[in-house]
Amino acid sequence: MIHLDRVSKRYRAGKDGLRGVSLSVGEGELVFVTGHSGAGKTTLLRLIPGLERPSGGRLSVAGMAVDRLPRRKLPQLRQRVGVTFQDHRLLPDRTVFENVALPLAIAGLPPREAARRVRAALDKVGLLAKEQAYPVTLSGGEQQRVGIARAVVGRPPVLLADEPTGNLDPRLSAEIMRLFLSFQEVGTTVLVATHDLALVRAFGRRVVTLHEGELAADRPAGEAA
Ligand SMILES: Nc1ncnc2c1ncn2[C@@H]1O[C@H](COP(=O)(O)OP(=O)(O)OP(=O)(O)O)[C@@H](O)[C@H]1O
Numbered sequence: 248m249i250h251l252d253r254v255s256k257r258y259r260a261g262k263d264g265l266r267g268v269s270l271s272v273g274e275g276e277l278v279f280v281t282g283h284s285g286a287g288k289t290t291l292l293r294l295i296p297g298l299e300r301p302s303g304g305r306l307s308v309a310g311m312a313v314d315r316l317p318r319r320k321l322p323q324l325r326q327r328v329g330v331t332f333q334d335h336r337l338l339p340d341r342t343v344f345e346n347v348a349l350p351l352a353i354a355g356l357p358p359r360e361a362a363r364r365v366r367a368a369l370d371k372v373g374l375l376a377k378e379q380a381y382p383v384t385l386s387g388g389e390q391q392r393v394g395i396a397r398a399v400v401g402r403p404p405v406l407l408a409d410e411p412t413g414n415l416d417p418r419l420s421a422e423i424m425r426l427f428l429s430f431q432e433v434g435t436t437v438l439v440a441t442h443d444l445a446l447v448r449a450f451g452r453r454v455v456t457l458h459e460g461e462l463a464a465d466r467p468a469g470e471a472a
Contacts, residue, residue, distance in 0.1 A: 248274040248405060248436040249295060254304035254314075256290050256460075264290030266460040267304070272438065274404070277431040279447045280440040282457035288440035291457070292407045295438070296328040297321050309404050326354060329398030333410035335390045337382040337397075343369065344378040347396045354401060368396040372426060388419040395426060399435075406430055408439045412446065420446055 249272040256264035265287045272278050280288050293299040295308050297316060306313040309327040316324060337346050347368055351361040369375045372392040382390055391411060398406060408427060412420035424439070424446060431437045441447060447454055456464040 248272055248276070248309060249438070250305070250307045252305040254294065254301045254306050256287075256294060256299060257302040263460045264299075265294070265301075265457075268457070268460075268462045269304075270455060270462060270465070272436060274436055275431060275434045276453065277428065277437040277439070278453045278455055279450070280438055280455050280457065281442065281444065281447060282463070284442075285459075286457040287460040288457055289409055290460070292330070292409050292438065292440055295405070295407055296330055297324050298330075326401055327403050328405045328407060329401065329403040331391070331394045331398045331406075331408045331411055333413040335382070335394040337390060337393055339382055341381075342378065343374060343380050343382065343385070343393050346382065346393055347400050350397060350401050364400055364402075365396075368400040369393075371399070371429075372396045387414050388423070391415065391423060392426070395423070399430060404434075404436060406435050406437045408437070410441055411439060412441060412443055417446075421449070424450060 251268050251270045253267045253269055255266050258264055280291060282288055290299065294301055294306060297313055301314050304314065308324065311324050313324060344365055347365045348361055351364060366375060369378055372395055374389060374392055374396065377385065382393065412423050415423065420443060427437050427439055451469055453468045454466045455462065
């Protein structure tokens with residue numbers, strides 16, 4: 248589902264975000280991406296939906312050659328990749344419902360079908376009762392779940408999460424992680440970038456470790472840390 252072949256990303260300032268990373272993630276797999284601050288986790292997660300372009304190498308996502316993708320095809324790629332960010336990036340002047348509906352409005356879905364899907368996504372993250380609330384009135388964990396609902400509302404085959412548990416306590420963090428597992432169970436390919444090694448160990452999944460932009464380790468699911 249996601250294939251990187253010697254992918255590099257050099258930023259304008261001359262800094263390397265990634266250096267020659269080769270990696271394949273199969274359909275329906277859940278992979279944790281870990282590494283110290285500046286290791287390249289965010290860079291990897293930004294390359295996959297085409298938010299950044301690789302400087303070298305080959306990258307394909309859900310059957311699309313991202314490294315050679317014409318600009319006009321970017322929306323098509325973004326519909327196949329849902330993304331959640333640590334800081335949620337929710338619009339403060341829109342309700343929970345409106346925030347989650349946004350990607351569907353952009354995709355031009357009829358309002359009735361969009362509303363049905365928004366409610367299904369909110370139900371999945373346990374926030375149906377808060378659909379008319381504004382983001383500021385929600386807890387950090389709830390805001391994170393709204394961000395997740397927005398990422399999955401278009402039913403993308405690929406879901407990416409950048410530090411989804413960054414500001415949450417251990418109990419809420421585990422809850423959020425279980426949510427990602429539930430998307431994997433229905434066939435979604437999931438990549439979760441996180442610093443939280445204890446949490447990663449607790450779930451016993453495949454763990455990819457980056458170090459200074461390079462792939463330092465790739466530990467299969469079920470193997471002890
Ligand atoms: N827009 C940018 N311009 C220049 N350099 C960048 C940019 N984004 C990231 N970098 C550099 O690329 C390297 C990898 O950064 P990246 O954000 O991918 O790491 P990370 O593992 O996500 O770190 P963190 O855990 O702190 O978010 C770092 O050296 C960083 O300074």
